[in-house]
Amino acid sequence: MIEWKSSQFPVPYPLVVVVSGNSPNPSTYIFYGQFNEHPPVIGIGIKKKRHTYKLIKETGDFTVNFVGRDMLRGADAAGMVSGRRADKSNFFPWTASSTIKAPIIETAPLALEAVYLQEVQFTDHLIILGEVKKIWAKEGVKPQDFILATYRPMAYFVLGEKIQDWGFSGGKP
Ligand SMILES: Cc1cc2nc3c(=O)[nH]c(=O)nc-3n(C[C@H](O)[C@H](O)[C@H](O)COP(=O)(O)O)c2cc1C
Secondary structure, three states: OOOOOOOOOOOEEEOEEEEEOOOOEEEEEOOEEEEEOOOOEEEEEEOOOOHHHHHHHHHOEEEEEEOEHHHHHHHHHHOOOOOOOOOOOOOOOEEOOOOOOOOEEOOOOEEEEEEEEEEEEOOOOEEEEEEEEEEEEOOOOOHHHEEEEEOOOOEEEEOOOOOOOOOOOOOOO
16 A cells, blocks of 8 residues: 545545526535434535535525536536625526525436534534435436546546445455
């Protein structure tokens, strides 16, 4: 093994678009994770200066939209431009959420309605934790529909072939 010198790892990260605000502001995140099942609790690693952070604190809710192939250009653009300077409300087609104010992206393979729970501040990012109130999935959704990102190389990927089922080892190495 050699020591890896960067703090951005060469692993797949889930690619999500977070939508916040009343005039919807989409922005793109790879620092995404799930931390509880019942109810689902998710977290986004976000810099405080993001317009998204300000909007989530104002309204108390947001949606997390996983990125499908037909959303990639919009997702890339939403991660290049800040809602502080530009109106991004025409970057995607929207559908109203059922429990919160922020809308979901109509074409997302999977979309979560979340309410703000709490945050944990670090040095350059903070984690916003949200409780998921509703989950929407495109009919017939498949793992291959989702786009992942890697850092170093900074590029977008799709999932490859399935190689085994969970538990196939029967606990024997
Ligand atoms: C592929 C990609 C992944 C990103 N991941 C994150 C992330 O995890 N955390 C973060 O704070 N910013 C991330 N960004 C940067 C924000 O999306 C970007 O600064 C965006 O313009 C913020 O928009 P806003 O100011 O309207 O919230 C990412 C950008 C791209 C293109």
